[in-house]
Amino acid sequence: MEQRFTFDGVASLYNNARPTYPEALFDDVIAFAGLNDRDEILEIGCGTGQATQAFARRGLSVLALDPGEDLIAVARKGLEEFPKVRFAQATFEAWPGEAGAFKLVAAAQSFHWVSPELRFAKTAAQLAPDGTLAVFGNVPMPPEPPLAEKFADIHARYAPQFAGPPAEAWYLPDGPFAELLRQSEHFQAPTQRCYRWSRAHTAQSYTDLLRTLSSYRLLPDDWREALLSEIADAITAQGGEYELHYETHLYLARRLG
Numbered sequence: 001m002e003q004r005f006t007f008d009g010v011a012s013l014y015n016n017a018r019p020t021y022p023e024a025l026f027d028d029v030i031a032f033a034g035l036n037d038r039d040e041i042l043e044i045g046c047g048t049g050q051a052t053q054a055f056a057r058r059g060l061s062v063l064a065l066d067p068g069e070d071l072i073a074v075a076r077k078g079l080e081e082f083p084k085v086r087f088a089q090a091t092f093e094a095w096p097g098e099a100g101a102f103k104l105v106a107a108a109q110s111f112h113w114v115s116p117e118l119r120f121a122k123t124a125a126q127l128a129p130d131g132t133l134a135v136f137g138n139v140p141m142p143p144e145p146p147l148a149e150k151f152a153d154i155h156a157r158y159a160p161q162f163a164g165p166p167a168e169a170w171y172l173p174d175g176p177f178a179e180l181l182r183q184s185e186h187f188q189a190p191t192q193r194c195y196r197w198s199r200a201h202t203a204q205s206y207t208d209l210l211r212t213l214s215s216y217r218l219l220p221d222d223w224r225e226a227l228l229s230e231i232a233d234a235i236t237a238q239g240g241e242y243e244l245h246y247e248t249h250l251y252l253a254r255r256l257g
Contacts, residue, residue, distance in 0.1 A: 066089065069089055133255070141245040154234065159227060
């Protein structure tokens with residue numbers, strides 16, 4: 001199975017366990033893009049609709065794409081009170097497109113899955129001449145001692161391939177995406193913003209979160225369960241709660257031409 005398709009098998013858990021995004025981020029996106037309630041937004045990889053809901057609550061029209069049938073079903077149920085939101089079950093690559101129809105293309109924690117060959121060219125083609133691309137992702141910060149050492153030891157034994165920066169580091173200012181966007185011939189120089197926040201986890205809620213990550217989903221079942229059991233035990237031994245700190249990085253860029 002292609003890695004980006006692993007989320008559909010845990011759609012309900014994904015909806016409950018995954019973090020949302022800071023409200024200030026959506027206000028900043030709307031202000032930068034100059035959106036009003038007549039404008040259309042294209043969302044790439046909506047998942048269960050965490051970001052979609054934030055746009056919908058602000059009265060905006062959204063076409064939300066995702067390849068996951070179960071993910072879209074959860075999103076559709078959560079957004080049934082918003083008639084200006086419509087869904088299409090497709091990857092961005094396979095979706096036929098609506099050229100020039102959108103004032104904003106948004107991708108929340110999903111743009112790294114888009115084919116590099118189409119990532120910027122097809123996105124730009126969907127935008128109106130004054131349209132904006134908004135890409136954002138939550139990047140988890142390393143845990144504090146002593147959990148840092150305990151988590152590292154557990155992963156070294158069960159998943160040594162996880163060593164190094166998390167996959168979400170793709171969204172950091174010194175990560176690959178920022179440079180790719182700067183080099184793109186389809187967009188103006190980007191604006192970058194960072195939002196720092198944290199979320200308290202129990203052993204259960206943190207291991208539920210890990211169960212929704214594609215890297216953990218691809219582990220053999222017995223290895224994944226043993227790893228998560230030891231992670232839960234480590235959190236329980238430290239008082240039963242773990243404060244996970246995040247940086248959410250947002251990139252805004254206007255279409256060229």
